[in-house]
Amino acid sequence: MTDASMTATHSGGEVQGRDGVEDIGYGREFAPFYDRIFQHDEAAEITADGLARIHPDVAQGTLELGVGTGRIALPLARRIGPVDAVDSSVEMLAALEGNRDGEPVHALHGNFVHELPDRSYGMIFAVCQTMSMVGSRADQRRAMHQVAQALAPGGIFVVETGNPLQVHSLMGAQNPAVTTVPLEAQGGWLTTYSQVTESEPGVETWRCRQIWIERDGSFHTGVEQSLLTPVEVMDQLAAEAGLVPELLFGTWSGAPYGDEAPLYIRSYRRPPEAEPVTREGAAQ
Ligand SMILES: C[S@@+](CC[C@H](N)C(=O)[O-])C[C@H]1O[C@@H](n2cnc3c(N)ncnc32)[C@H](O)[C@@H]1O
Structure with a gap:
């Protein structure tokens, strides 16, 4: 894990970067238009408000997994300080650096499945599908153990990710399926070619070809893959790492989670008296 400032100019096309960081390649395709779809808007401010509200102890530190362009970390840092x-x-x-306006976000280049900073945090969070972008249940399990190990006793892990029921509902009886939705606030259209396949026994992967079309007809495209992860499965992974489920919401405004919710927001706590989580646990 290195300071991002040391590696931000690297633009290799390989899965394993020159500096040894394994990357799925999502950012290579999506960085040029990510902020057109996921805007640094009122919804991001509401998410940052929610995270600041449930943080158990800001003085113990905060870590985001999969910070992307800083959509959430930047407004959160404006509220609580260093992230x-x-x-x-x-x-x-690199896009995060372009968006920064002096906020104390300490960007680190690394893969959270394999490594986290060697310190503890009062709150760790992964929002916007990031935990589902981990390519296998085994790697999700490793990531959960890394998190449990890096949480201070009494600290919380907050996950926001998609509700698999809504993926199936969006696709209806079609598989593959193509949908187009106008995104009014962004002033364009998002066309998605979706295909759900069984990637390991009992585990579904949602592969999307996303095409973002601007009003003038220009477009960007990229492929995104998510492991469909029902909240019950996330809970199981957390329990295996010694974390205890607490909050469950369907929106950052506090609406309850249900089958109709496009996403879930779940928090897990490391019990104050918990035994330290070992690297051996992470390797299972
Ligand atoms: C959907 S974006 C979310 C970005 C940001 N959290 C937001 O809410 O806008 C997911 C981000 O996670 C990163 N990511 C995915 N898997 C990762 C991993 N194993 N280690 C580190 N980053 C990862 C991707 O590169 C991407 O920037």
Whole structure:
């Protein structure tokens, strides 16, 4: 794990970067238009408000997994002060630097499945599908153990990710399926070619070809892959790492989670008296 400032100019096309950081390649495709779809807007401010509200102890520190272009870390840092932020994509970290306006976000280039900073945090969070972008249940389990190890006793892990029921509902009886939705606030259209396949026994992967079309007809495109992760499965992974489920919401305004919710927001606590989580646990 290195300071992003040391690696942000690297733009290799390989999965394993020159500096040894494994990256899925999402940022290489999406960094040029990510902020057109996921705007640094009122919704991001509401998310930052929610995270600041549930933080158990700001003095113990804060870490975001998959910071991307800083959509959430930047407004959160404006509220609570320093935020450490890891991402495997040098392209997304370069976009974060472009968006920064003096906020104390400490960007780190690394892969959270394999490594986290060698310190503890009062709150760690992964929002906007990041935990579902981890490519296998085994790697999600490793990531959960890394988190449990890096949480201070009494600290919380907050996950926001998509509700698999809504992916199936969006696709209806079609697989593959193509949908187009106008995004009014962004002033364009998002066309998605979706395909759900069984990637390991009992585990579904949602592969999307996203095409972002501007009003003038210009477009950007990229492929995104998510491991469909029901909240019950996330809970199981957390329990295996010694974390205890607490809050469950369907929106950052506090609406309850249900089958109709596009996403879930779940928090897990490391019990104050918990035994330290070992590297051996992370390797299982
Ligand atoms: C969907 S974006 C979310 C960005 C930001 N959190 C937001 O809410 O706008 C997911 C980010 O996670 C990063 N990412 C995915 N898997 C990762 C991993 N194993 N280690 C580090 N970063 C990862 C991607 O490069 C991407 O920037």
